[in-house]
Amino acid sequence: MIDEFLAETTRLLALLDRKAIAAARDMLLDCHHTGGRVYTAGNGGSASTAQHFACDLAKFVIPPGQRPFDTRCLTDNVSLYTAWANDAAREDVFVNLLRGLLTPRDVLILVSVHGGTGFSADLARAVRYANEVGARTIALVGFDGGVLHREATCSILVPVDSTPQTEAIHLVIEHLLMHLIKHELAAGVPA
Numbered sequence: 001m002i003d004e005f006l007a008e009t010t011r012l013l014a015l016l017d018r019k020a021i022a023a024a025r026d027m028l029l030d031c032h033h034t035g036g037r038v039y040t041a042g043n044g045g046s047a048s049t050a051q052h053f054a055c056d057l058a059k060f061v062i063p064p065g066q067r068p069f070d071t072r073c074l075t076d077n078v079s080l081y082t083a084w085a086n087d088a089a090r091e092d093v094f095v096n097l098l099r100g101l102l103t104p105r106d107v108l109i110l111v112s113v114h115g116g117t118g119f120s121a122d123l124a125r126a127v128r129y130a131n132e133v134g135a136r137t138i139a140l141v142g143f144d145g146g147v148l149h150r151e152a153t154c155s156i157l158v159p160v161d162s163t164p165q166t167e168a169i170h171l172v173i174e175h176l177l178m179h180l181i182k183h184e185l186a187a188g189v190p191a
Helices: 002-015 018-033 045-060 078-087 090-098 121-133 146-151 163-186
Strands: 037-042 070-073 107-112 136-141 154-157
Touching (some): 002 163, 018 136, 045 070, 045 107, 045 163, 090 121, 107 146, 121 136, 121 146, 136 146
Parallel strands (some): 136 154
């Protein structure tokens, strides 16, 4: 099973849309250059990937002495998240966390194995809200990509019907984007 998992991972990495990855990198760099904020969100294991995204953007990619990315993971404040989930429609939790804060300069990164289908209506509503506001959206999805793949400004699809493979490759994509952004910033792209 070890060799099969690793072979499938290698196969899937080769299928990733390089243009979408470059577009995501460019969106994030533009957001940083224009003083926008990057919001991240996901459910379950994808919430931890979203949190990792926010952390790496805020710290890992920035050369010494440069302004960091302004990032917020929408699941970091558990008290606020659960207050909205308890006191309003659960499927609006991310919209309620973004309302009044998200601007057209910002980027919303949504991470979802199934792309906002089923129990992830909160992510589907968040991408639609961000689109209404004029913010740019990046989706990392698997399976058929769902709503997020169809409606995000930029979507990176892991074309497999496997939660573990999708989540593993989402982390590879996250780290690849950090590598690319760190390289651009170190090369002197103005921040």
